[in-house]
Amino acid sequence: MVTGGSAHAQTPGNDTLKLSLKETEERFVNNNLALIIQRYEISQAQAQIITARLFNNPDFxxxxxxxxxxxxxxxxxxxxxxxxxxxxxxxxLTAGKRNKNIQLARINAEQATYQFYDLMRTLKYTLRSDFYKIYFQQQSAGLYQEEINSLSSTLAVFKEQYKKGNIAQKEVLRIQSQLYALQTEQNDLRDAMDDVQSELKLLIRVSPGLTIQPQISTGSDSKPVLENIVYQRLLDSAYTHRADLKSAGLGLEYSKLNLQLQKSMAxxxxxxxxxxxxxxxxxxxxxxxxxxxxxxxxxxNQGAIRQARIAVDENKVQLQSQREQVESELDNSYKSALRLERLDSSFDPKFKADFNQLIGEVFKNYQRHNISLLEFLDFYESYKTNTLQFNMLQLNRLTALEQINFVTGTPFFNQ
The missing domain is CATH 2.20.200 (Outer membrane efflux proteins (OEP))
Structure with missing residues (x-):
């Protein structure tokens, strides 16, 4: 199971920043400009309550x-x-117009607050997903670098043997071709890493020149977590905690109160x-x-009253639409996460360690000429594919759990 590390933020070099997930989230909450802007929106909405409470000035x-x-x-x-x-x-003012305007201003302030939390929910999902993605991308990049270093050494030896006439040129070209393919794949991976790094650095506001190195601990105890949680509990949590649903509910409340205000305006x-x-x-x-x-x-005020009635009906439909959308999103996310958990559970936890040991033995046997070049390269390709797929499975599993958190608005799986 992957969990947030406890390492303190540090810069061991001029271009690397080591961060645990907790430290990354702290930087995000304190530094993210989108959240800061939304906090100003809340303050503005709260100031409107003061304005609504004021009485009209007398005329002289x-x-x-x-x-x-x-x-x-x-x-x-x-x-x-x-x-x-x-x-x-x-x-x-008659017919309670002042009090109704005060209540409308309060609803606006509450909506601004819920919009802040919904923005945080959305950005935090991106933040945590990027954090895990960078970690596993760096693990995969390390694999590529190991294979490139190994094949580069092998290629240098092959070139010397070719000059001495001990091996055929086709063997040198085969190794060289494999090396170029790995370097191309590694370059594509680095391009993808740069995109995710850029997004994460913008979210937490660190220097674009830094490289973030996620600090997380991994173990072989990736136990299923969804099986201990009833689906209805997830759905109830989404209804209770989703800030956008609460904002939609307030939108309906606002339109009903506005209808009362428009009637009083008559x-x-x-x-x-x-x-x-x-x-x-x-x-x-x-x-x-x-x-x-x-x-x-x-x-x-006949036109405004009719418009307000229509707004009430519209907001009822809007609220129902959002509730159904939440149900659909949760159903899809739950099924996906469940499939990935079952797939992960089906893997033998010793398989990766055994395979790593096997590839080491393969390399030794190749050096001893116990296996052919094609067999050696085939094992290397299998090792690379298996490790990349394992990293992708772990990433997809964690991202699926983060999707559950995102859809429910609740940190059920706060790795």
């Missing part, structure tokens, strides 16, 4: 006569000749006012209190 206006033709004065403020007026008014708001007029009214020093509101004869 004052007016003074520009010119008094009787006193021939501009801005006449005299007791007998001047004229000025003032008014103070306050808009009062009820006019009220404006109350206090006014003073020095002498512009029917009496001197006129004071008044007033109330104003629109008469909802024509516009009763």
């Amino acid at each position: 206006n004052i007016a003074n006569g520009l010119y008094n033709p009787e006193t021939k004065k501009y801005f006449d403020m005299s007791r007998n000749g001047g004229e000025y007026s003032a008014e103070l008014s306050q808009l009062i 009820i006019p708001d009220v404006s109350i006012s206090l006014a003073y007029d020095k002498q512009g009214s029917y009496i001197r020093n006129y004071t008044s209190a007033g109330i104003a509101f629109s008469l909802p004869f024509f516009n009763r």
Whole structure:
């Protein structure tokens, strides 16, 4: 079973960074720019709650006569000749509009939080998958390098023997051809490694010039883990913990509350006012209190109410669609992981060690001329193919378990 190592982050050279899975995740959580941006989105959404809680400011206006033709004065403020007026008014929202706007702002803030966790879920799946992929790619690259070094030494010996006339040229060319094929395959693997390295380095924000070397421990106890977990538990966990499902549920809640708000918008708001007029009214020093509101004869917010109703129906379908998508994803991921676990369990744990020992004996026998060149190369090709397939199986198994974590939104298999 592959588990996260406990080695501390270090840079033994100028271009290699050794990291355990735990250390990689810590760098990701603290440094990833996409997560930092999403945290700002949460802060902005929370600030909108403050805005929604605020009351409307009162309005105040004052007016003074520009010119008094009787006193021939501009801005006449005299007791007998001047004229000025003032008014103070306050808009009062009715039908609970303020409270509904506060609730909508809170839902927006919750959705921003769930979007953050869903982004983290998605990126962490990529992070952990890349971590394991790099590890097994480096194991495969090491295999290629071992074979290349071995064949390079053999080729050098063959060239000397060919010059002395001890072996035929076709044997030299056969070794040389095999060596070139290995070097080409190794180069293709390194290209793929560079792509994954680039993605992982961007996720945890380390220098592009570094090479990440995953530190994990491997053993021969790859015991099945899915057989101990009931499928329904995985499905229930997905319903409970998937942040995108929670966000979709909040989207339905938001649309229902918005429908209530749009209905309340059909009820006019009220404006109350206090006014003073020095002498512009029917009496001197006129004071008044007033109330104003629109008469909802024509516009009763019919279009917005209908639109809000449609949004409720749409969000219901959207939520159901996401739930069914989760069920489909989990079913597919579970079956794939189960097949890989059974395949891995069917392998004899001693097979790899026995095969490694066998290839060593094959090389010795070839040097002693106990086997032919073709037999030697055939064994080498089988050894390479077997080791690469074994690495791929282990990678696919771990990636399938990570897919279960991703689909359920729960770290069931936190290797």
